[in-house]
Amino acid sequence: MGELKLMKGNEALAEAAIRYGADAYFGYPITPQSEVIEYLSEQNPYERTGMVVLQAESEVAAINMIYAAGAAGKRVMTSSSSPGISLKQEGITYIAGAEIPCVYADVVRGGPGLGTIQPSQADYFQACKGGGHGDYHQIVLAPASVQEMADFVALGFDLAFQYRIATCILSDGAIGQMMEKVVLPDQKPRMTEEEIKAKYPWATTGRKRGTPHRIITSLDLDSNRMEQHNRHLQEKYKEIAEKETRFEEIQCDDAEYVIVAYGSSARIAQKTIQLGRAEGMKIGLLRPITLWPFPTKAIEALIAKGVKGFLSLELSCGQMIEDVKLACNGRAKAEHFGRVGGIIHTPEEVLEAMKKQIIGE
Amino acid sequence: MSEITLQDIIQPENLVYEKSKLLTDKRFHYCPGCGHGTVHRIIAEVIEELGIDEETIGIAPVGCAVMAYDYFDVDFQEAAHGRAPALATGIKRVWPNKVVFTYQGDGDLAAIGTAETIHACNRGENITMIFVNNGIYGMTGGQMAPTTLEGMKTATTPYGRKPQWEDGTPNNGFPLQITKLVAQLPGTRFVTRQAVYDAAKVRNCKKAIKKAFQNQMENKNGVNFVEIVSNCNSNWKMSAVDANKWLQENMLPVYPLGDIKDNFELINK
Amino acid sequence: MTEEIIIAGFGGQGVLSMGKILAYSGIMQDKEVSWMPSYGPEMRGGTANVTVIVSDERVCSPILNAFDTAVILNQQSLDKFESKVKPGGYLLYDPNGITHNPTRKDIHIYSIEGAQLASDMGNAKVFNMIILGAFLKIRPIIDNKNVEEGLRHSLPERAHKLIPLNMQAVQVGMDNVKEA
Numbered sequence: 001m002g003e004l005k006l007m008k009g010n011e012a013l014a015e016a017a018i019r020y021g022a023d024a025y026f027g028y029p030i031t032p033q034s035e036v037i038e039y040l041s042e043q044n045p046y047e048r049t050g051m052v053v054l055q056a057e058s059e060v061a062a063i064n065m066i067y068a069a070g071a072a073g074k075r076v077m078t079s080s081s082s083p084g085i086s087l088k089q090e091g092i093t094y095i096a097g098a099e100i101p102c103v104y105a106d107v108v109r110g111g112p113g114l115g116t117i118q119p120s121q122a123d124y125f126q127a128c129k130g131g132g133h134g135d136y137h138q139i140v141l142a143p144a145s146v147q148e149m150a151d152f153v154a155l156g157f158d159l160a161f162q163y164r165i166a167t168c169i170l171s172d173g174a175i176g177q178m179m180e181k182v183v184l185p186d187q188k189p190r191m192t193e194e195e196i197k198a199k200y201p202w203a204t205t206g207r208k209r210g211t212p213h214r215i216i217t218s219l220d221l222d223s224n225r226m227e228q229h230n231r232h233l234q235e236k237y238k239e240i241a242e243k244e245t246r247f248e249e250i251q252c253d254d255a256e257y258v259i260v261a262y263g264s265s266a267r268i269a270q271k272t273i274q275l276g277r278a279e280g281m282k283i284g285l286l287r288p289i290t291l292w293p294f295p296t297k298a299i300e301a302l303i304a305k306g307v308k309g310f311l312s313l314e315l316s317c318g319q320m321i322e323d324v325k326l327a328c329n330g331r332a333k334a335e336h337f338g339r340v341g342g343i344i345h346t347p348e349e350v351l352e353a354m355k356k357q358i359i360g361e
Numbered sequence: 362m363s364e365i366t367l368q369d370i371i372q373p374e375n376l377v378y379e380k381s382k383l384l385t386d387k388r389f390h391y392c393p394g395c396g397h398g399t400v401h402r403i404i405a406e407v408i409e410e411l412g413i414d415e416e417t418i419g420i421a422p423v424g425c426a427v428m429a430y431d432y433f434d435v436d437f438q439e440a441a442h443g444r445a446p447a448l449a450t451g452i453k454r455v456w457p458n459k460v461v462f463t464y465q466g467d468g469d470l471a472a473i474g475t476a477e478t479i480h481a482c483n484r485g486e487n488i489t490m491i492f493v494n495n496g497i498y499g500m501t502g503g504q505m506a507p508t509t510l511e512g513m514k515t516a517t518t519p520y521g522r523k524p525q526w527e528d529g530t531p532n533n534g535f536p537l538q539i540t541k542l543v544a545q546l547p548g549t550r551f552v553t554r555q556a557v558y559d560a561a562k563v564r565n566c567k568k569a570i571k572k573a574f575q576n577q578m579e580n581k582n583g584v585n586f587v588e589i590v591s592n593c594n595s596n597w598k599m600s601a602v603d604a605n606k607w608l609q610e611n612m613l614p615v616y617p618l619g620d621i622k623d624n625f626e627l628i629n630k
Numbered sequence: 631m632t633e634e635i636i637i638a639g640f641g642g643q644g645v646l647s648m649g650k651i652l653a654y655s656g657i658m659q660d661k662e663v664s665w666m667p668s669y670g671p672e673m674r675g676g677t678a679n680v681t682v683i684v685s686d687e688r689v690c691s692p693i694l695n696a697f698d699t700a701v702i703l704n705q706q707s708l709d710k711f712e713s714k715v716k717p718g719g720y721l722l723y724d725p726n727g728i729t730h731n732p733t734r735k736d737i738h739i740y741s742i743e744g745a746q747l748a749s750d751m752g753n754a755k756v757f758n759m760i761i762l763g764a765f766l767k768i769r770p771i772i773d774n775k776n777v778e779e780g781l782r783h784s785l786p787e788r789a790h791k792l793i794p795l796n797m798q799a800v801q802v803g804m805d806n807v808k809e810a
Contacts, residue, residue, distance in 0.1 A: 006654050006663070006783070023455050032669055052454045056447070057480035064444035064477070065451030071438050072418065074455040094441050117669065119693070178692040179650065179665035181657055204436035204452075206416045206459055215430045217421075217439035264691070271690035344693045 003184045009149040009175040010035035012182045013079065013105055016153035018045045021188040023074035024052035026065035030084045031117045032173040033107035037079075049190055059084040063091030063104070070095070070102040071216040073196040073203030075157050079105035081173075082123050083114060086131070092166060093132030096233070097218025101160035103153065105169040107176035110342050118342020119173035119264060121315035127170045128292040128323075135230055137237045138166040139244065140291040142262040146180035154185065161200070163240055170291060172315065174264045174344065241293035248287040249298070251277065255284030257358050258302055260324050261313035262288045264344065269313050271347035276354065283354065286310075291320070299327035309333035309358035313350055316340060333358055381405035383414055387431045394601020396591030397425060399557040400493055400566075401432055404464070407571045408435060413578065417460045418452055420445045422474075424466035425499040443474025446481030449488040460577055462489040468498050471507040471539040478543065485548030485582045489573045492540070492586065495593040496612060503596030507537035510615055515596070536615055540588045544622040550583025551576050552622035556590045558605040562618075569620075583625065590616050631661075631686050633771050634694055636711055637761075638679035639703025644758030647784070648701075649680035652762060655772045655780030656684040666692035677706050684771055701765055703744070705729060722765055722807070732810070739810040740768050747802050756799035763803020774800065 007015065014036045017025060027037045037055060045051035056062035062078050069076040080088060085106045095102060106127060110120035125131075127140045139159050141152045149171060156167035197205055207213040220226045251273055252258060261269040266287040276283040286302065288295050299310065309332055312321035321336035328334045337353035339345045383405040391397045408414050414435050421429040423442035430437030440448045445463035453461045463470075470478050470492050481488065497515055498504040504517040512521040524535045544552040551573055555566035566589060573585035590612050594604035620628050635652070639645045649665050656663040666681045681697075683689045700711045702723040708730070715721050717736045725731070726745040742764035748757040766772060772780075777800060781793050 004657070006650065006657055006665070024451075026451065054450070054454060056450075057476055060444070061447040061450075061477050061480065064441060064447035065454070067444075068420070068438055068440075068448035068451030069455045072452045072456055072459075076451070076455070090441050091444075098439070173669070174666065174692055177667060177669055179653060179663075180689070180692075181663065204418050204438055205456070206414075206418060207434075207436045208415055213430075213434050214436045215439070216437070217430060219427065219439055267690045267692075270688070344691055346695060347690065 005182055005184060006179050007146060007182050008035055008177060008179050009143070009146045009171060010107065010177070011039045012146045012150040012184070013153060013169065014039040014043070015184060016150035017077050018043060018049060018051055019185050019187050020154050020157055021049065021075065021190040022051055022077055022157070023190055024054070024065075024069050024076045025078065026054050026056050026062040026069070026076065027078050028056050028059045028062050028080065028084060030059075030081045032109060032119075032176050033079050033081045033105070035176070036105070049187070051190065059087035060090060063088040063095075066102045066104065067091050067095050067098070067100055070100040071098065071204055073200040073205055075161070075191070077103045077105070077153070079107065081107045081109045082111050082120070085123065085126065089126075089132035092138070093130075093134050093136060094218050095166050096132070096136035096138065097134065098216050099164040099233075100166070100216070101157075101164050103156040103160055103167045103169065105171065108170065108172040110340060116342045117173065119175075119315060119344065120340065120342065121172055121263060121265060122317070122319065122340065123170070124291060124314065124316060124319035127168050128294070136233060137292050138168050139163070139240060139293075140168045140170050142289060142291050143169060143171050143175055144263050144266045144287065146175070146178065146182045149175060150182050150184060159244060163236060164202070165236070165240070170263070172264050244290060245293045245295050245297070246289035247295035247298050248289060250285040250287065252284035252286060252302060252307075254282055255302070255307055256282040257309045257311070257354060258284045258286050258307050259311045259313050259350070259354065260286045260288070260299070260320065262291060262320070265313045265315055268345055268347055268350060272350040272354065275347055275351050281354075281359070288320075294323045294327070296323070296327040299324065303328065303332045307332060309335070311350075311354050311358050312336045313345065314338040315344065381409050383409045383434045385432055385434050389432065390428065391425065392595045394592070394594045394604065395425075396495070396557045396589065397493060399563060400491065400589055400591070401429065403557070403563065403567045403570050404462070404491065405433060407567065407574055410571070411574055411578070413460045413574070416458070417462070418456075420448045420461070420463045422463070422465040422469040424469045426464055426466060426493070427500065429464050443469050443472070444477055445469065446474065446477040446486070446488070446490065449490075450481050450484070450486050453486055453488050457487070457581075460489075460574060462491060462574070464491045465493070466499065467492070467494045467496065467506040467508040471537050475539070478539065479546070482543040482546045482584045482586065483548045485550075486584055487577055487580060487582050489577050489585045490587070491570065491573075492588045493591050494588055494616065495591045496536075497593045497596045499593050499596055503593070505533060507534075507539070508616075510536055510611060540586065540616075540621060543584070543586055544627060547625070548582070548584055549586055549622055550580065550625055551585040551620075553586070553620045554588045554590060554616060554618050556608070556613075556618055558592070558608055588616070590618065631771065633684045633699065633769060634697050635682045635684070635699045635701065635765075636679055636694075636697045636714070637682065637701040637703075638677060638707030638711055641676055641678040643678070643703050644755070645678045645703065646680050648758035648762050649682045651759075651777070651780050651784050652682050652684070652765075652772070654784040655777045658776035658779040658783070659772050661685060662687060662689050664689040664692040677704070677710075679707065679711075699765070699769055701761060703761065708732060720768055722761070722768060724761065738768070740764065740807050741810045742803060742807045744803070747806055748799070751799065751802065753795065756796060759796045759799035760803035760806075763800035764807035765803075766800070767804040767807045
């Protein structure tokens with residue numbers, strides 16, 4: 001199994017979707033993720049697997065195509081970058097309300113507004129706290145390498161269909177644009193009509209005579225039923241939080257202080273840990289792989305093991321720090337350090353921040 | 362002579378008309394006299410007659426027909442406001458053998474959803490679009506629609522729609538000829554304007570809607586676009602009878618009935 | 631071993647593809663690699679640069695502020711990146727079109743007449759491979775046979791017949807790089 005290639009994160013994401021047996025990609029170009037639709041268009045997966053690729057007239061249209069094709073039982077994906085994801089929020093909250101499985105990738109750039117095309121992690125709130133209206137969540141996977149850009153497509157689709165939920169692959173311009181080694185999975189076949197109908201009885205594939213018609217909607221004007229629906233969603237989110245929280249711990253076994261970082265920042269943090277350990281500091285890294293659900297219990301366990309402080313390292317002015325602080329709940333020190341505007345922190349300045357803000361000299 | 366009871370009347374030999382099997386028993390929430398009920402009935406009859414109920418996926422708009430999915434016994438999806446053509450595209454592209462139709466009002470199709478409408482039509486998606494135009498926003502309570510006539514009073518044009526001020530500066534804009542506009546696009550196969558205010562018009566409208574579905578079944582491309590000029594007696598603040606009369610006198614001169622494009626060819630009048 | 635390299639020049643000089651061949655060659659030598667382009671709104675004639683990291687360890691940040699080696703192919707890039715070379719590092723440049731030569735005394739400076747040599751070879755397209763050869767001469771981090779393998783992986787099948795010419799250009803670069 002597997003084929004070793006040198007690929008951009010954006011290309012790996014696109015190739016992984018073809019190989020997973022995705023049925024369609026609907027998207028709209030925006031830097032720094034246009035390679036996704038360019039790669040798909042160049043590969044012409046319609047010839048390879050029957051996968052449809054369509055450049056929509058806008059991000060709004062693209063996410064609504066995803067909504068409908070997902071609601072018809074197909075494995076569909078879109079991708080964009082921050083300003084485009086803001087436009088997609090309408091569709092994303094409808095997808096949450098109507099419980100439609102799908103995958104969307106956000107190759108984050110700096111904001112607010114048009115901001116910059118350089119990498120950023122300033123859309124953590126948007127992805128994890130609900131960028132659209134209503135009480136909802138989606139699963140947020142944070143790849144830290146080109147390999148994970150590819151791997152999380154399959155994971156994202158599997159989770160999306162298991163829970164009838166959107167999965168967001170939240171990366172950034174660095175992960176999307178960089179080339180690294182990647183081992184690609186083998187080609188899987190697309191699902192057949194019979195398989196889809198058997199596996200997803202809720203999908204609007206045309207109702208069989210004598211069976212109830214299927215309705216995909218997020219609307220219900222009956223307050224009691226709407227409350228029940230919301231409770232049902234929350235139960236589902238609780239189950240996901242219990243079963244699907246994913247994280248990686250690096251050198252945390254004996255750590256007194258821990259950096260919490262995801263995606264690009266987690267890679268910088270690894271270097272910081274090497275530098276710190278070389279100076280005799282007992283520091284480790286907690287890398288959330290799911291940002292929602294956030295690995296709260298992992299932080300609690302580290303505190304129980306004696307970790308005294310956490311540094312939330314982000315390419316933002318401080319967003320994930322709120323979840324770190326909630327997890328600490330006053331039992332350990334938690335501070336934020338971040339660079340923004342497209343500047344990526346150096347391992348050395350992160351170590352300085354660790355010393356100043358957390359360890360205290 | 363004994364009195365005739367209800368039971369005597371409800372006999373198979375007396376049956377002259379029945380509801381399509383593809384309409385559910387859910388009671389319409391539409392106002393009495395509104396055209397939506399008639400259009401729903403026509404669509405249900407067409408799907409039934411074509412025998413495509415197991416293959417059809419409908420898309421409901423935001424507007425008065427937002428809960429159309431409750432009335433049709435076929436699979437349905439509810440769209441965000443204006444996005445029905447994008448939904449139809451999404452479904453049709455991954456299920457090219459299904460029959461996909463949108464059902465939209467003037468605000469949905471010609472205001473907030475203009476981009477989705479134009480681009481689905483321009484791509485020539487093999488779908489059917491049903492567009493009910495009553496020149497006003499019904500569900501939200503009678504505000505101006507893109508198709509509101511000049512001088513027509515609505516909740517947001519209480520002094521009448523005034524496209525421009527006296528000195529020529531822009532104000533409410535002009536009634537949008539969206540159907541003529543989509544007919545100009547190379548991706549539309551069949552574009553027609555119909556009405557349902559009397560029996561003859563209902564018959565014509567049914568023929569047009571049937572054709573709009575048949576075209577989709579027989580071909581691989583081309584939007585089949587059926588506008589139905591309808592009334593909104595509640596928000597026009599008229600009786601149903603007066604509304605239909607007003608429609609003929611005021612709406613039809615601006616939105617004349619008839620086929621506009623057939624088999625990708627514009628029909629010159 | 632970790633070598634952090636910036637390659638910078640005009641768009642169209644083959645900067646990005648040189649970086650890609652270098653990265654692929656690194657993979658062939660069982661190294662960890664990253665390739666990170668500058669991505670801006672300019673499409674043509676603007677500056678193009680790419681950061682390539684070749685390392686024995688997992689690469690941490692693909693975006694860097696300081697480099698072990700800068701490969702410089704125009705004046706703007708020299709102005710921008712000369713100061714970003716780590717003390718004791720290397721700067722390789724093509725003097726063609728350079729009006730202000732590099733001035734740092736704390737780094738090793740080399741030059742290669744890439745444009746001239748490519749023209750002598752009768753094929754302007756091998757320019758970037760001459761530069762790659764010059765780089766590999768002063769920073770011998772990858773064996774020639776792995777560069778050839780790297781070419782095989784990064785070029786499309788139809789261009790494989792050009793591999794001998796490209797390897798010849800690498801050799802020309804290696805033979806002609808000079809300490810400045």
